[in-house]
Amino acid sequence: MDEFVAWVLCRAGLNSRSYRVQPLHRRIPACLRALKAPSPLAARILIEHQPHLLATAVSALLIGVTEFFRDPFVFESIRTHVLPELAVRRKGLRVWSVACSSGAELYSMAILLSEAGLLEESFLLGTDCREDAIEQAREGLYDTEELSLLPPALRRAYFTAQAGMFRPVRALRAKTVWKVADVLNGPEQGPWDIILWRNAAIYLNPTAAASVWRDLAPILAPGGILVSGKAERPPADVYCTGMSRCLYHTKEKYR
Numbered sequence: 267m268d269e270f271v272a273w274v275l276c277r278a279g280l281n282s283r284s285y286r287v288q289p290l291h292r293r294i295p296a297c298l299r300a301l302k303a304p305s306p307l308a309a310r311i312l313i314e315h316q317p318h319l320l321a322t323a324v325s326a327l328l329i330g331v332t333e334f335f336r337d338p339f340v341f342e343s344i345r346t347h348v349l350p351e352l353a354v355r356r357k358g359l360r361v362w363s364v365a366c367s368s369g370a371e372l373y374s375m376a377i378l379l380s381e382a383g384l385l386e387e388s389f390l391l392g393t394d395c396r397e398d399a400i401e402q403a404r405e406g407l408y409d410t411e412e413l414s415l416l417p418p419a420l421r422r423a424y425f426t427a428q429a430g431m432f433r434p435v436r437a438l439r440a441k442t443v444w445k446v447a448d449v450l451n452g453p454e455q456g457p458w459d460i461i462l463w464r465n466a467a468i469y470l471n472p473t474a475a476a477s478v479w480r481d482l483a484p485i486l487a488p489g490g491i492l493v494s495g496k497a498e499r500p501p502a503d504v505y506c507t508g509m510s511r512c513l514y515h516t517k518e519k520y521r
């Protein structure tokens with residue numbers, strides 16, 4: 267791991283050895299640009315003198331790309347297969363978006379739950395290791411691009427326009443809880459009906475990614491599902507076959 271990257275992550279309390287080297291190395295130029303620093307050494311000195319810039323550096327290194335209803339087929343499978351099945355068992359669901367970035371993924375789930383009449387009794391938690399991502403999620407302001415996959419009717423129903431940006435309506439914001447947390451330090455207290463662990467494992471080395479999958483599996487509620495990113499697969503020894511691409515049950519689906 268590059269010395270500068272390791273230093274930034276370590277200073278932010280993150281374990282650089284858990285990450286794949288290449289994706290983080292590729293982000294060094296973007297990180298230097300964000301800090302307006304000519305070199306890694308200059309960036310380091312800058313952060314030492316202005317500690318608030320550490321968050322800028324971490325955000326530049328750890329890619330936080332996200333959008334509402336990212337990979338729409340996943341949300342469509344949740345809407346048509348998962349929610350009806352879980353709704354038979356419970357009036358409200360517990361949903362955790364691990365590595366939620368700025369919150370679009372969890373708000374997308376809040377919209378689905380609302381449409382299914384399950385939001386009122388549900389609990390939705392979003393966690394990410396980046397403080398500024400969690401601040402943004404709490405603030406809940408998104409630009410048009412982040413909402414581009416959202417059907418216009420849902421945009422009208424669930425967002426208010428605010429100075430050229432869009433904000434989820436109070437009913438959605440009131441049901442979401444946000445927290446800064448490093449998933450490599452262990453999972454949030456379960457059980458969870460839906461755990462979204464998408465597009466973050468690809469940045470971890472195989473051992474660290476597998477250890478997160480193994481932490482998440484036992485805290486699924488009976489009938490609960492784990493959702494992966496398109497390019498991610500849980501280790502074979504943990505899960506049965508997916509009921510749909512990116513959706514996984516534990517071995518004991520109907521405990």
Ligand SMILES: C[S@@+](CC[C@H](N)C(=O)[O-])C[C@H]1O[C@@H](n2cnc3c(N)ncnc32)[C@H](O)[C@@H]1O
Nearest residue numbers: 329330331332365367394395448449464465466
């Ligand atoms: C590409 S975004 C994925 C966002 C969202 N899950 C999605 O699929 O649209 C990856 C996120 O993982 C977060 N992340 C990276 N390492 C993490 C860790 N150890 N604990 C929690 N979040 C982490 C990053 O801060 C970033 O916001």
